[in-house]
Amino acid sequence: MxxxxxxxxxxxxxxxxxxxxxxxxxxxxxxxxxxxxxxxxxxxxxxxxxGTQSVAPPTFAARTVIVMLGGGTDYNDAHKLVPKDDALIRIATSADIYSACKRTGASCDVVISGGNPQRHEASEADNYLPYLLQKQVPRADIVLENRSHTTYENARNVAALLQDKRYDALILVTSAYQMPRALLDFHRFGLTPHPVVSNTRRASLGVLPxxxxxxxxxxxxxxxxxxxxxxxxxxxxxx
Incomplete structure (x- = not known):
C-alpha cells in the first residue's frame, strides 16, 4: 500500500x-x-x-505466556480463508515453544493476537486457532484476542488481558520485520516480553524485477x- x-x-x-x-x-x-x-x-x-537475530533463546518459568501476533489472512485457490505464509511460520514457532515449555512442567498459555483489519470473514485469531489445535496445543491453553487491528492495539489489548493474570515469563513471537516496533509498543504498556523471531525475510538481488x-x-x-x-x-x- x-x-x-x-x-x-x-x-x-x-x-x-x-x-x-x-x-x-x-x-x-x-x-x-x-x-x-x-x-x-x-x-x-x-x-x-x-538487532532481531542476536537474542538468546527463551527461558520458561512456572507460569509462562506466549503471545503470537497476527500476520494476516488470505484466500487460497479454493476460496478458503487461510493464514498468510508468515502467519503459518508464527503458528509453527509458537507451537514449538509451547511444546518446549510444557516439557519443563510449566503452566503454558498461548495468546493469539489479531483482529480483522483486512475485513475478511473471520479475524486472524479465530482463523489461526484450528492450525494451533492441529499442532497439539490444547484449546484450554489458548486465549484469543481478536479485536486488534494494529501492532499498537496488539500490545494494548494483550496488556489488558494480562492485567489480572499471574505469569512469570512472557514470550513474544512474530516475524523479524515486525519485532522492533512490537517491542516498542509492548514496552509502552509496561510489558517486557522475551522476543522470539519466527522468520526473517531476505531480498533477492538481481537485474530482473x-x-x-x-x-x-x-x-x-x-x-x-x-x-x-x-x-x-x-x-x-x-x-
Whole structure:
C-alpha cells in the first residue's frame, strides 16, 4: 500500500508538472527498479529487522505466556480463508515453544493476537486457532484476542488481558520485520516480553524485477514508518 501511494504521487506529479515530467518519470522508473530488483529492498529490510537475530533463546518459568501476533489472512485457490505464509511460520514457532515449555512442567498459555483489519470473514485469531489445535496445543491453553487491528492495539489489548493474570515469563513471537516496533509498543504498556523471531525475510538481488522484493520493501517501509510514528506520538504526548 505504501509503494502504491508513492507510485500514485509520482503519477500525479508527472501529470501536474510539464517541465519535470521526463526527470520525474525517469526517477520513478529507477526507484521502482531498484526496489523490485532488490538493491533498495535489501537495505530497507536490514534496517527494519536490525538487532532481531542476536537474542538468546527463551527461558520458561512456572507460569509462562506466549503471545503470537497476527500476520494476516488470505484466500487460497479454493476460496478458503487461510493464514498468510508468515502467519503459518508464527503458528509453527509458537507451537514449538509451547511444546518446549510444557516439557519443563510449566503452566503454558498461548495468546493469539489479531483482529480483522483486512475485513475478511473471520479475524486472524479465530482463523489461526484450528492450525494451533492441529499442532497439539490444547484449546484450554489458548486465549484469543481478536479485536486488534494494529501492532499498537496488539500490545494494548494483550496488556489488558494480562492485567489480572499471574505469569512469570512472557514470550513474544512474530516475524523479524515486525519485532522492533512490537517491542516498542509492548514496552509502552509496561510489558517486557522475551522476543522470539519466527522468520526473517531476505531480498533477492538481481537485474530482473521481482514481485517479492516489492512486497518486502512495502513491509519494511510500513514498519519503519510505524517506528517513526511511535516516537513522534510519544514526543507529542499522544502515546
Amino acid at each position: 505504501i509503494l502504491f501511494t508513492l507510485l500514485a504521487l509520482f503519477f500525479a506529479a508527472i501529470v501536474l508538472t510539464r517541465r519535470l515530467r521526463a526527470p520525474l518519470a525517469l526517477a520513478a522508473v529507477a526507484l521502482f527498479w531498484l526496489l523490485a530488483a532488490g538493491w533498495l529492498s535489501a537495505p530497507l529490510l536490514d534496517w527494519a529487522q536490525w 521481482r514481485y517479492d522484493n516489492l512486497v518486502n520493501a512495502d513491509l519494511a517501509l510500513h514498519e519503519l514508518i510505524g517506528i517513526a510514528q511511535f516516537h513522534v506520538y510519544r514526543l507529542l504526548g499522544w502515546f
